[in-house]
Amino acid sequence: MRAEAGTGTLGKAMAVLEAVVTADGPQRFTDILARSGQPRGTLHRLLSHLVEEGLLVQRRDLSYEPGLRLLTLAYRSWSANRFRDIAEPHLRRLHELTGETVHLGILRETEIVYVDKVESRQTVRMSSQIGKASPAYCTGIGKAALSLLGPAELERILARTEFHVFTPHTHRSAATLLAEIEDIRRDGHAFDREEHEAEIRCVAAPILIPGSELAAGLSVTGPAYRVTMEQLSAWAAAVRAAAQAVGEDAAIRLGPGRGGP
Amino acid sequence: MRAEAGTGTLGKAMAVLEAVVTADGPQRFTDILARSGQPRGTLHRLLSHLVEEGLLVQRRDLSYEPGLRLLTLAYRSWSANRFRDIAEPHLRRLHELTGETVHLGILRETEIVYVDKVESRQTVRMSSQIGKASPAYCTGIGKAALSLLGPAELERILARTEFHVFTPHTHRSAATLLAEIEDIRRDGHAFDREEHEAEIRCVAAPILIPGSELAAGLSVTGPAYRVTMEQLSAWAAAVRAAAQAVGEDAAIRLGPGRGGP
DNA sequence: AATACAGTTCCAAATAATGGAATACGTTAT
DNA sequence: ATAACGTATTCCATTATTTGGAACTGTATT
Structure with missing residues (x-):
């Protein structure tokens, strides 16, 4: 240990x-x-x-x-989480637009923690995976959130990251990841090209949570057979817009005063 | 505090x-x-x-x-919870039979903690309320679970219970509750007659979790306008059967050895 | 009965927690 | 500007809790 x-x-x-x-x-x-x-x-x-x-x-x-x-304890803190509450209608809207699963995640150290999820199929476990933590470097929301960090913080996180290879597309080092993060900063969105799980792709956009110094993001995820990279690109603008909307709503409703994520 | x-x-x-x-x-x-x-x-x-x-x-x-x-932490312990896992198909079956919401809960001191839920309406928050704790004395699963306790343990719990009055039907003292617990022991099932929330009724049955010394239960819940007491009585046998089945499954698959709730 | 193994208890020494008081910080009023 | 205030933070001698090796107890196993 x-x-x-x-x-x-x-x-x-x-x-x-x-x-x-x-x-x-x-x-x-x-x-x-x-x-x-x-x-x-x-x-x-x-x-x-x-x-x-x-x-x-x-x-x-x-x-x-x-x-x-x-x-x-988790239930209480989850249901009192105002950030999640604010984001929820936007997640729902994005789900209606795309028909695919929508996630909301927050960065904690080297991992992204999923705090909400909207999906069609009801087959699901728990809110399937609320609370689940995945590595940031190989997930859409993770990379999007990393793109929000300053150089010092980013370096600190990457130094702690272990580049485990999950699929043939997983980043193997900080070098290639950093290059992609540049792209993400420019484009305003990130892709997961089957990097964490084979046959699973997503497009994500970053959200800055005001008040807290937290980096978050939301994403649309789908199976590769149904969701092509072209499809994801087509959704990118909507994903960016949703992320932006969540950020603005949060800025208004959280601010420096009462309530918070 | x-x-x-x-x-x-x-x-x-x-x-x-x-x-x-x-x-x-x-x-x-x-x-x-x-x-x-x-x-x-x-x-x-x-x-x-x-x-x-x-x-x-x-x-x-x-x-x-x-x-x-x-x-x-909660996600990890929830998804590794074998008891919930074992119960899940039974909850689902009960939901298909009744069309109403099905809950699984475990007693902790004076409260019942919901650990799983199956429902139709997808409008739902979190797995709506997994992790939520409600008073045992005024909920169906709570009273069912209390009926499993020995006299000493029951007395200890009741001594700690504060009889808050939520609706006109809420038990106001240990005396009436104890009388009802006698009935529950005889019948093998418990009702919530709008005792915790107005317009909400349920029928529940107790489950003893082998290995752990935990008392649990499952229930079918519905709104009063749709679910009459007659309807609940009609479902009682199925609820008892489901609870029994969960208990037996758990006894086999948990036992004294590996894996547990 | 003897042996092995797992869990529990014990207690002097080491260490981390304690908590009142002093200090730094930020904000508003003068 | 400066003072006054409310708030958060740091300090440090004292105290209480934690520490951890070893002895003990209980329960299976041979």
Whole structure:
């Protein structure tokens, strides 16, 4: 497990929590012991505290799994998120125009976190993937959001990015990515040319969230067999317009005062 | 703010986090100072740690709001939740049968937390309200789940319950609730007769989650103008059957070994 | 019964948290 | 300009919590 920063006890607790949450099944004490590298005594107390707080639950067989408190906290913060609320009608409109799935995402470090989604097919899980985090360097919204950053911040993020190769089209280094980011700045929109998932393409545009120093974006995504690059290019103007509209709405309704993303 | 238990530093941090998350807008330092009752120095360090961990975000105007890490953690634990996964097809089947909204909920202390939902109308927010917590004593799933508890646990929960009156039909005391819980144990299903929200009724059945010591339930909910008590009674057998099926599936696929809710 | 393994408890030492007070910052009023 | 105010931040000696190795308990396994 990664070394935790200068966040003292809280950092350790969160690292342990993360270790349990990212594992695929219930974790026994020894599993977590190995994953976390904490000494036995310390880990035991940490786990008790996490259970007492409802962040973890202990099963009858003593193994640990995520507790419901996380879900409740996330629900509260999600439904109080004014930025998402403001963006929603614009996402809907874009979905009606294109018939394809529309995403709203916010950049956090090297990842893009999806905070809303509008889609046709009802087959869907959760709001399918609200809260899901994907690498920024190989997703449309991610690259769009990166294009908003200043040089120093961009460099810091890229230095931390691991260029994992997902498909033949995935960027393999910062060099090619930086070149594309130049294009994105010029054009005002970004494409995902099957870089993260094969057979999945998207066109995205950046949004600056006023008040917070957050970089966000929205996108239209579709399967390659149905959505050609020409089709995406044709939608680009509408995507830029929607992003712009969200930004303006947010500037008015969030501003420096009450309420925020 | 409620006094935090013996969870040391983590408890304080979570209390502060909760204070920010439950507030309706971004909170300034002084707001949180008043709400949390922590001394200035302590609170300031706590907030920095929460921000460093990504649990809070600080805006340009210095106010604090929920960070994205909560959403990501919740997403991971939700999508890895095998109990929800197992229940899902049964919820879907029940939805197809009734045409009304179907919920899956798990009891946590005095509240029922919704962990999945299947509904027709696509107008919906988030998975509308996954992660939302409602009082157990006035909801169908809540009362169904309470009926699974032993006397000691039930008493402990009821002692902590505040009987807030939401509608003319809301239980006003433990006495009437306990009487109804007897009925629920006998019948195997529970009704919500517009007790939490006016014009909203539901029929629910309890599920015992094996492995965890969790009490859960599922329900069919509809608006009073469309769903009569007779209709709900007619659905009760199907709801019981679905709950039973989820329980059996879970017993097989969760068991004492790998994987869990 | 003996052995191995997993989880829990203990406690002196180390460390991080504490919190009151002083300081810096930004804003509005004089 | 300058003063006055409200707010956020930093400081640091004290204190309480965390730390973590080791001993202990309980439960399977041979």
